[in-house]
Amino acid sequence: MLVQMQPVDGAKWRGGERGGRKTERETQRSCTQRWDAVAALRTKPAWEDSSLSTQMECERGIPMTGMSDCHHQRGTEIEKGLLDGVAMYAFYSLLVYIFYTVFKKEEEDEALEGACGSSANEPRPVSMETGRRRRDGHTSKMGKKACAQRGSSSDSDEMSLSDEGEAEGPDIPACTPLAAFLSFKQEAEKRRASQVQVETTGKPTESPLLAVMSHLLTFLEQYSHFQQLQQQADQYRVQLKRHRVKHRRQMKALRASYRQRLRDKSSIISSLEEAISQQHIPSPLSEGESIGDAGTQAGVHRLVESLYGLQGERSKLRGELRLLHSQLEEKDLDRHSRIQTFQQQIDELKSCIEEREEELCRLKTATTQRSECCVCQQNESLKQNLSVTQGLLQQLSAIPSQSSTMLIKENENLRSRVQQLEMSLQQRAEQLSHLERQSEQSEWRRGEELRKREDRVRELQLELDRERGKEPEIKYVTQTVEVESPATLKQLTKARQRNELLSDKLANQNERCKQLEEHIRKSDEYSCNLQHKIAAYEREITKLREELLKEIGHLEEKKEEAKRLTALPPTLRSMKTDYTSLRSQVRNFSDFYGAAINDAKKQVTAAISEMSEANRDLLEKYRKEVALRRKYHEQLVELKGNIRVLCRVKPVLKEDQHEEGQSVVVTTDPNNESSLNVLNKGKDRIFELDKVFHPQATQEEVFQEIEPLVTSCIDGYHVCIFAYGQTGSGKTYTMEGSVENPGINQRALKHLFSEIEERKDMWTYTVTVSSVEIYNEVLRDLLSKDGEKLDIKINPDGTGQLHVPGLRVIEVKSFQHIKKILAKARRNRITFGTQMNQHSSRSHALLCVTRVWKSGAEGERLKEAQNINRSLLSLGDVIQALRARQTHIPFRNSRLTYLLQDSLGKGSKTAMVVQVSALESNVGETLCSLKFAQRVCKVELGPAARKIESGGGQCD
Numbered sequence: 001m002l003v004q005m006q007p008v009d010g011a012k013w014r015g016g017e018r019g020g021r022k023t024e025r026e027t028q029r030s031c032t033q034r035w036d037a038v039a040a041l042r043t044k045p046a047w048e049d050s051s052l053s054t055q056m057e058c059e060r061g062i063p064m065t066g067m068s069d070c071h072h073q074r075g076t077e078i079e080k081g082l083l084d085g086v087a088m089y090a091f092y093s094l095l096v097y098i099f100y101t102v103f104k105k106e107e108e109d110e111a112l113e114g115a116c117g118s119s120a121n122e123p124r125p126v127s128m129e130t131g132r133r134r135r136d137g138h139t140s141k142m143g144k145k146a147c148a149q150r151g152s153s154s155d156s157d158e159m160s161l162s163d164e165g166e167a168e169g170p171d172i173p174a175c176t177p178l179a180a181f182l183s184f185k186q187e188a189e190k191r192r193a194s195q196v197q198v199e200t201t202g203k204p205t206e207s208p209l210l211a212v213m214s215h216l217l218t219f220l221e222q223y224s225h226f227q228q229l230q231q232q233a234d235q236y237r238v239q240l241k242r243h244r245v246k247h248r249r250q251m252k253a254l255r256a257s258y259r260q261r262l263r264d265k266s267s268i269i270s271s272l273e274e275a276i277s278q279q280h281i282p283s284p285l286s287e288g289e290s291i292g293d294a295g296t297q298a299g300v301h302r303l304v305e306s307l308y309g310l311q312g313e314r315s316k317l318r319g320e321l322r323l324l325h326s327q328l329e330e331k332d333l334d335r336h337s338r339i340q341t342f343q344q345q346i347d348e349l350k351s352c353i354e355e356r357e358e359e360l361c362r363l364k365t366a367t368t369q370r371s372e373c374c375v376c377q378q379n380e381s382l383k384q385n386l387s388v389t390q391g392l393l394q395q396l397s398a399i400p401s402q403s404s405t406m407l408i409k410e411n412e413n414l415r416s417r418v419q420q421l422e423m424s425l426q427q428r429a430e431q432l433s434h435l436e437r438q439s440e441q442s443e444w445r446r447g448e449e450l451r452k453r454e455d456r457v458r459e460l461q462l463e464l465d466r467e468r469g470k471e472p473e474i475k476y477v478t479q480t481v482e483v484e485s486p487a488t489l490k491q492l493t494k495a496r497q498r499n500e501l502l503s504d505k506l507a508n509q510n511e512r513c514k515q516l517e518e519h520i521r522k523s524d525e526y527s528c529n530l531q532h533k534i535a536a537y538e539r540e541i542t543k544l545r546e547e548l549l550k551e552i553g554h555l556e557e558k559k560e561e562a563k564r565l566t567a568l569p570p571t572l573r574s575m576k577t578d579y580t581s582l583r584s585q586v587r588n589f590s591d592f593y594g595a596a597i598n599d600a601k602k603q604v605t606a607a608i609s610e611m612s613e614a615n616r617d618l619l620e621k622y623r624k625e626v627a628l629r630r631k632y633h634e635q636l637v638e639l640k641g642n643i644r645v646l647c648r649v650k651p652v653l654k655e656d657q658h659e660e661g662q663s664v665v666v667t668t669d670p671n672n673e674s675s676l677n678v679l680n681k682g683k684d685r686i687f688e689l690d691k692v693f694h695p696q697a698t699q700e701e702v703f704q705e706i707e708p709l710v711t712s713c714i715d716g717y718h719v720c721i722f723a724y725g726q727t728g729s730g731k732t733y734t735m736e737g738s739v740e741n742p743g744i745n746q747r748a749l750k751h752l753f754s755e756i757e758e759r760k761d762m763w764t765y766t767v768t769v770s771s772v773e774i775y776n777e778v779l780r781d782l783l784s785k786d787g788e789k790l791d792i793k794i795n796p797d798g799t800g801q802l803h804v805p806g807l808r809v810i811e812v813k814s815f816q817h818i819k820k821i822l823a824k825a826r827r828n829r830i831t832f833g834t835q836m837n838q839h840s841s842r843s844h845a846l847l848c849v850t851r852v853w854k855s856g857a858e859g860e861r862l863k864e865a866q867n868i869n870r871s872l873l874s875l876g877d878v879i880q881a882l883r884a885r886q887t888h889i890p891f892r893n894s895r896l897t898y899l900l901q902d903s904l905g906k907g908s909k910t911a912m913v914v915q916v917s918a919l920e921s922n923v924g925e926t927l928c929s930l931k932f933a934q935r936v937c938k939v940e941l942g943p944a945a946r947k948i949e950s951g952g953g954q955c956d
């Protein structure tokens with residue numbers, strides 16, 4: 001079995017110069033962004049259970065008659081081996097798998113997008129040429145999609161397969177972040193358009209989230225407004241408290257000062273009354289003196305003597321009396337003027353008091369009228385507000401679709417009315433404070449006037465006291481003159497008369513004083529009355545203030561009630577706010593959404609640019625990593641050898657034990673996984689290979705050895721895997737396996753597609769499959785319906801490439817697709833039964849040749865065996881030429897080697913699985929196979945030479 005993986009490019013299938021191909025391929029690979037993989041397959045005709053997709057037809061050769069002359073002439077070691085195994089090769093067959101990978105620049109693909117036309121999936125002549133044509137026809141995903149739409153008939157094979165239920169439809173494009181963003185954008189634009197439509201039609205569709213948000217916003221707004229109102233009410237209450245406390249203090253101070261003044265006035269009045277009573281009491285001193293004068297008339301002489309003295313004294317007294325008179329007159333005048341002045345002052349005070357009373361009355365009436373008027377006005381305004389609010393609420397409940405502007409205006413009107421109410425309350429508070437100040441000023445003025453009046457009363461009292469202290473001297477002089485002489489008596493009489501006059505005047509004055517005192521008392525009484533009135537006014541003011549405060553409280557309650565009324569009913573209120581907020585949201589949503597979309601666009605653009613930058617960095621790193629990995633992998637493969645020879649020993653099965661010679665002669669060393677021992681004619685022969693699988697080795701263990709080569713295929717290397725061995729030795733089992741336990745091919749293809757899936761973000765792979773059969777040196781296309789014959793030719797384009805005109809190449813999308821395509825190839829396969837293996841293919845019929853040799857086969861089957869054997873001989877020639885580093889490699893000696901020349905050239909990576917039987921009856925074939933394998937180990941395909949040396953003398 002051979003699996004070949006190579007890029008289908010200009011260098012593919014080129015039979016001449018091969019040294020430059022790798023350079024060209026690497027150049028293409030370094031600049032490629034897309035990979036196409038083409039699997040050109042030859043199917044082995046034993047796929048009863050096969051899910052295999054890329055199995056190549058195998059060839060069996062019987063070298064005993066078909067060996068070419070050149071092989072004899074060269075006499076090389078391999079020829080000897082082949083000659084030694086002439087009979088052995090009659091039992092051998094070969095399974096060939098070929099995989100190709102194609103490197104292609106995406107830019108070129110895009111540039112050539114228009115050229116894809118109908119050639120994208122048309123049957124192509126041959127894999128190599130098709131690879132070139134496909135390179136011309138490779139497109140990006142979009143381009144391919146467009147091409148597929150343009151040329152639906154181009155994929156005739158796949159369509160035919162689809163008709164047969166074997167092909168699959170195109171894959172759905174992967175969802176990328178950009179696609180997600182675009183879809184999101186489209187969806188957002190649709191929503192926006194629908195919202196705009198909704199806004200224009202005026203039928204908003206309420207989103208639950210929006211409703212909840214609007215409720216929350218409304219609630220927060222109401223709560224903040226409520227808090228502001230509460231703060232304002234608290235401030236009002238604090239101000240009112242301060243005003244009340246201040247007013248109480250002032251009232252207390254005024255009352256205390258009034259009481260003190262009353263006490264002062266009463267004390268003054270009592271002192272005045274005492275002074276007046278003292279004036280009414282007759283002087284005891286003057287009465288005693290008159291009694292003393294009458295008793296002493298006998299001593300007239302002494303009196304006459306003293307009369308002169310008295311006369312002198314009288315003149316003096318006259319003078320003094322004149323002075324006194326003048327003084328009295330002056331005092332009278334002065335008193336009179338003072339009395340007049342005092343009277344005027346009293347009149348003025350009265351007029352002032354009357355004015356104050358009038359002012360108080362006016363203020364009282366004004367205050368009463370204002371408060372009543374304000375209260376009435378505010379009541380009226382509140383009633384109007386209430387009625388308006390109720391009307392609005394009714395309108396709202398009745399007309400929910402009223403325009404938002406009207407509702408907003410009404411809401412603003414309500415707020416302005418509430419503010420007006422607050423303003424009116426503030427004005428009333430200011431008026432109250434102004435009235436309080438006016439009352440305080442009037443009280444202060446009245447107190448000042450009372451204080452002046454009291455001062456005046458005290459001054460008058462002092463004057464009266466002084467005048468009273470001077471009167472006794474005047475009386476004493478008058479009596480003395482009356483006793484001395486008639487003239488004197490006359491004078492005394494006159495003086496007495498005068499004295500009487502003066503007394504009368506004094507009495508008059510006293511009377512006048514009494515009157516004044518009466519006036520003062522009356523004025524005091526009046527002032528008391530005034531004070532009482534003031535107190536009554538104050539009480540009335542207090543009462544009015546209390547009423548005012550009550551009214552204010554009542555107004556506040558009404559205000560609160562109005563607020564509650566504006567907030568009631570809550571459902572209508574909430575509906576109104578919801579409606580308003582929704583309208584505003586709907587109105588602002590387009591702008592908001594547009595802004596948000598713009599922001600999102602910017603963010604997405606920035607994120608995309610960042611991601612693009614990061615992706616570029618990651619891509620660069622990934623490329624470096626891939627290059628490094630490829631380099632290391634290449635080094636690893638080269639270290640292991642570009643040709644790895646694996647040997648698998650078939651376990652002894654029950655069906656193998658029915659004949660003689662079933663003893664086991666092939667054993668493996670559990671301590672050395674590269675050693676194999678064969679017991680032949682009593683002699684042990686040890687073979688050293690790269691890897692020896694013991695009979696119990698699992699399919700997975702075998703694949704693990706092959707897996708690095710599959711990875712190399714993904715990385716663009718030519719990889720050739722083939723199974724070689726005696727018929728019935730397990731080649732099909734190793735390469736294909738069973739449904740339950742698949743072999744290398746299925747595992748490799750799964751690994752291939754998993755690697756492609758992993759790298760899909762970085763690379764775009766296109767996998768194509770072709771299937772050919774080489775039967776009797778004739779190429780047949782197993783994917784064509786009629787199995788038309790094909791030929792290998794040099795490409796006429798001058799590139800020296802090989803191509804198979806007419807070979808169908810079908811693009812596959814998945815592993816299942818490959819299975820379906822190759823199922824078709826399997827049906828087109830030519831199969832014949834064999835005697836040795838009922839499940840064997842036509843190639844297995846070579847075993848029948850062996851039987852022919854044993855049973856006398858002839859004719860067509862003998863020719864068939866000869867051709868197949870010739871292919872194997874050619875393969876041996878090629879291997880030997882490569883090993884000898886010959887300049888000429890005879891690839892063209894057979895169709896098989898001709899097709900495989902790229903896979904066996906320099907730089908290619910090849911794995912050969914040698915299948916051997918452990919039974920003694922097959923020891924000859926086993927030895928021959930192992931000898932061939934050990935020779936292959938020495939072949940160098942590339943710069944890294946195989947280092948494993950075969951055991952000495954093991955190869956004939």
Ligand SMILES: Nc1ncnc2c1ncn2[C@@H]1O[C@H](COP(=O)(O)OP(=O)(O)OP(=O)(O)O)[C@@H](O)[C@H]1O
Nearest residue numbers: 093650651726727728729730731732733837840844
């Ligand atoms: N490792 C193994 N474990 C179990 N069964 C095996 C193993 N190898 C081979 N067999 C069985 O041996 C039989 C022959 O194997 P297979 O058909 O793979 O041989 P072959 O080399 O492909 O023969 P041919 O060349 O004639 O096609 C099959 O029934 C297969 O299941």
